[in-house]
Amino acid sequence: MAREVSIKPYTAPAGGWGSAKSLATILLREAVPFSGPLVLQKQNKPDGFACVSCAWAKPAEPHPFEYCENGAKATAWEITTHRCTPEFFASHTVTELLDWADYDLEQQGRLTHPLRWDEASDRYLPVSWSAAFREIGAEMKGFDPNKVVFYASGRASIETSYMYALLARLYGTNNLPDSSNMCHESTSVALPESIGVPVGTVVLEDFEHTDCILFFGHNVGSNAPRMLHQLQEARDRDVPILTFNPLRERGLVAFTNPQSPVEMVSGYAATISTQYHQVRAGGDLAALLGICKAVLAADDDGPRRGIVLDHAFIAEHTSGFDSFAAELRTRGWDELERESGLTRGALEATAAVYIRADRVIGIYGMGLTQHRAGVETVQMLANLLLMRGNMGKLGAGICPVRGHSNVQGQRTVGITEKPELLPLDHFRKQFSFEPPTEKGLNTVEACEAILAGKISAFIGLGGNFVRAIPERERMEAAWSGMRLTVQIATKLNRSHLVHGKVSYVLPCLGRIERDVQATGKQAVSMEDSTGCIHGSVGVRAPGGRHLRSEPWIVAEIAKATLAPNPAVPWDEWVADYARIRAAIAVTFPEIFHDFETRMWQPGGFHRPIPARSREWHTKNKLANFITPRGLQEDSDMEESSDTLRMMTLRSNDQFNTTVYGYDDRFRGIKGTRMVVLMHRNDIAKLSLQEGDEVGIATAARDFPRRMEGFRVVAYDIPEGCIGTYYPEANALIPVWHYAERSKVPAAKSIPVRIHAGGSAAKG
Secondary structure, eight states: OOOOOEEOOOOSOEEHHHHHHHHHHHHHHTTOTTHHHHHHTTBTSTTSBOOSSBOOOOOSSOOSSOOOHHHHHHHHHHHOSOEEOHHHHHHOOHHHHTTSOHHHHHTTOEEOSOEEEETTTTEEEEOOHHHHHHHHHHHHTTSOGGGEEEEEOSOSOHHHHHHHHHHHHHHTOOOOOBGGGGTTHHHHHHHHHHTSOSSOOOOHHHHTTOSEEEEESOOHHHHOTTHHHHHHHHHHTTOOEEEEOSSOOGGGTEEEOTTOHHHHHHTOOEEOOSEEEOOOTTOHHHHHHHHHHHHHHHHHTHHHHOOOSOHHHHHHHEEOHHHHHHHHHHSOHHHHHHHHSSOHHHHHHHHHHHHHOSSEEEEEOHHHHSSTTHHHHHHHHHHHHHHTTOSSSTTOEEEEOOOBTTHHHHHHTTOOSOGGGSOHHHHHHHHTSOOOOSOOOOHHHHHHHHHTTOOOEEEEESSOHHHHSSSHHHHHHHHTTSSEEEEEESBOOHHHHSOOSEEEEEEBOOTTBOOEETTEEOEEEEEOTTSEEEEEEOOBOOSOTTOBOHHHHHHHHHHHHSOOOTTOOHHHHHHOHHHHHHHHHHHSHHHHTTHHHHTTSTTOEEOOOGGGGTOOOSTTSSEEOOOOSOOOSOTTSOOOTTOEEEEEEOOTTEETTEEOOSOBGGGTEESOSOEEEEOHHHHHHTTOOTTOEEEEEEOOTTOOOEEEEEEEEEOSOOTTEEEEETTGGGGGSOTTOBOTTTOOBOTTOEEEEEEEOOOOOOO
């Protein structure tokens, strides 16, 4: 069915009546207009469930409505009354469904039965749970463990993640890629070298004491709207917020708090950013280096302007400052302006505000991590904070904003391809086996191995892997080379349709649903972006009598696949999830001691973060200034006068690969996702007009990828940069175009060329 397309500027604030209307729309569409609001009352509450959307922190004293627009959409999406039954699959072949849009697939509703692909009919047919596990186990016993991939999205609980990671290692592999590999692995590589921890140092309390916030590469209005409460409260105290982002996002410009009747009635909108710098895509490293250079110059001018750097902190707690300072003095302003897309004056204006502040928080998202130089860019932000001692004190620190709701927690309990990050001695003693020590495959490496025909089986714990990864067409073509694919899921998506020779879809309970096992109602736990761990308990009846919990499914796969091990009580764990938590506390005692009690305290409990106490668990036991090797973002691409830098974006109506609709309210786009956002000067330079249909080709040697059907939209974006939606434009990203050392797909800066013409495409 054709959709009406409308493109016009959106000037209203984030939040406000726009959010209220959007929420009402999805509650009606998912047929939960009355039950939905009752469920939402329990969202992010101490006696309720943790949001299934983003990982932003949950306060000890929650608001009456402790959910945002996108969190509410995620809840409505999960508790929908629509059902995807065996009758649906009887009516549609898999080949037919491959032509459906992502939105249409997921709108069929909750999966209700375990399914097995039938080659003769090209349909998914219902299968009993016992038969599914028996057949999966028989297949798994015949594979080389290092040719099996155990992928995890960021949705699964800490308990499920622990069991899943243990299953993989008992099987004999560290092939545990996850969604962190696609977003914040740059953080996990950068920060241990800089400050000795793989996570941020900021907690909610710090926002109450900060006197300056630096904000880089994150669209808070769409991706973590609840953070707007902390930002608005900071602005109410006249705390400056200095934003660096290529697009002027509405959530970083103005916000009307839906929790405030006064603001809703009066139309008041708080100004969020006090400075807004539209940095060039891939230019954050140069921008941060320029700010550091200006701060150092002010300190060099100390006799006239006063001491600027925290010299005592640098001398006592850091290493590498002298070489870093020498690099700052060497870099010329012409180069920094060219690479960042910002003027010297803009960078010096940021430095001037930073210098006047005593307690500064640095917030960032995937606008920093999803670049070739993502690791070095995160380390440059750490450098800036270290220059004035803004680590390890109240109201200051570094704050990566994680995406999926438990992506950080699953890494904490073992979902990682890097065995050196785990207490293998604890696993060895606790479960009487020899854990594999060979490094496993991360997401990019798993893709490379699938392309090379080296993977026999792919087990997916949630997510929509084939839509999230780069180079989609080539990856999908290689997928059928695998013998076995198993997907644990709540709704139908494309990853279920692009399958191996033997394929199963196993429907699981959602986090919002009541999980009753042999000992009664069960609870699970999550870790948020600030390293705080919370209990979560489902409040809604299951969506079908054949649905099973994720811990139960993982346990049954393990029992069907592995030799019995008396030290691993799978059935006891499933009967009582408290027993899983007890096992976690034995494996990770420093983090999870008294787990069962502390997970229910108001606000949860924080994992130890030594850098908050100025304890640096780096190799040299100091915080480190790390000097970048260069400022060029895409030396492996063919950048020239006719190339533009493409960044992929999420809309206001999606979360990760889940598309809730075809409108992006904040960007004024209605009815389509096949758009290319361009500066008016670039449109004119290419002799295009607004509304033209164009094709986009990747500017890379040996990568002749081109997509058609994009509609030109004039937008407030830096010259030389364009924006397209994720995951639609993933086909234009080569698998090999990733952040150095972290291998995060470099989706925020891809040199491309635009060609006039091109037929319309779905989206």
